[in-house]
Amino acid sequence: MNQEMDARKPDDDQVSNSLSAPAPDKIDYVFKVVVIGDSAVGKTQILSRFAKNEFCLDSKSTIGVEFQTRTIIIAGKVIKAQIWDTAGQERYRAVTSAYYRGAHGAMVVYDITKRQTFDHVARWVEELKIHADASIVITLVGNKADLAESRAVPTEDAVEFAEEQGLFFWEASARSGENVESAFLRLLEEMYKVVSKKALGFGDGGVVVKEGLRIELAAGSDLEISEMRNVSSCASSSC
Numbered sequence: 001m002n003q004e005m006d007a008r009k010p011d012d013d014q015v016s017n018s019l020s021a022p023a024p025d026k027i028d029y030v031f032k033v034v035v036i037g038d039s040a041v042g043k044t045q046i047l048s049r050f051a052k053n054e055f056c057l058d059s060k061s062t063i064g065v066e067f068q069t070r071t072i073i074i075a076g077k078v079i080k081a082q083i084w085d086t087a088g089q090e091r092y093r094a095v096t097s098a099y100y101r102g103a104h105g106a107m108v109v110y111d112i113t114k115r116q117t118f119d120h121v122a123r124w125v126e127e128l129k130i131h132a133d134a135s136i137v138i139t140l141v142g143n144k145a146d147l148a149e150s151r152a153v154p155t156e157d158a159v160e161f162a163e164e165q166g167l168f169f170w171e172a173s174a175r176s177g178e179n180v181e182s183a184f185l186r187l188l189e190e191m192y193k194v195v196s197k198k199a200l201g202f203g204d205g206g207v208v209v210k211e212g213l214r215i216e217l218a219a220g221s222d223l224e225i226s227e228m229r230n231v232s233s234c235a236s237s238s239c
């Protein structure tokens with residue numbers, strides 16, 4: 001089910017994408033996206049579906065911070081999406097503000113079969129407001145849409161919340177792949193619009209980008225992160 005709040009769809013002529021990255025010197029922008037939400041909602045698997053078109057049923061809890069990348073083209077620009085993933089479990093969360101630093105997009109994920117994960121979404125959005133850039137683009141994703149028979153969160157509740165908070169919203173499934181691509185591409189497209197506006201001087205002055213310049217929106221080596229890994233999202237050898 002597609003419940004995108006903003007009726008505009010990505011323009012097919014404007015957005016294309018590839019799972020194989022072009023040469024690094026061709027990259028125009030690096031966009032950092034953070035994925036947050038309670039433990040076991042499927043953050044790592046959503047990311048894995050988007051970055052590698054893979055899914056693992058036997059996924060283990062993330063420890064520390066990991067990221068995966070995928071390069072896409074929006075409006076003729078080569079954009080490397082660097083998507084960060086951390087543990088939903090409090091005891092494994094090794095980061096606070098460092099995780100959010102430099103992020104211009106966020107995906108807040110809940111599990112449509114677990115009401116509590118949706119009830120906690122407000123807290124995750126609050127955390128973004130405290131730690132992230134004010135212009136961050138946020139997408140709410142109700143994952144595990146393939147388990148609709150066990151649904152515990154009515155779509156309307158999420159639509160209402162997303163409208164109140166000004167978030168994009170999708171129900172998706174990392175398992176089937178439904179809406180994962182659309183949710184990420186729409187988010188990245190919107191991030192590109194924000195960055196383009198800033199480049200033209202309409203923004204809040206946070207990031208200035210000139211046409212043709214390569215910029216690093218992602219935080220650099222000064223991160224206070226205890227563990228940063230770019231590894232397989234599946235700890236099991238059977239996947």
Ligand SMILES: Nc1nc2c(ncn2[C@@H]2O[C@H](COP(=O)(O)OP(=O)(O)OP(=O)(O)O)[C@@H](O)[C@H]2O)c(=O)[nH]1
Binds near residue numbers: 042056058061063087
């Ligand atoms: N049926 C179904 N299961 C899913 C889906 N996405 C993830 N899962 C399963 O849900 C469990 C948790 O997925 P993860 O991606 O590890 O969850 P997480 O949010 O990254 O959890 P933490 O790393 O602990 O924060 C795994 O068993 C996944 O296989 C989905 O779309 N449908």
Ligand SMILES: [Mg+2]
Binds near residue numbers: 061086088
């Ligand atoms: Mg995880």
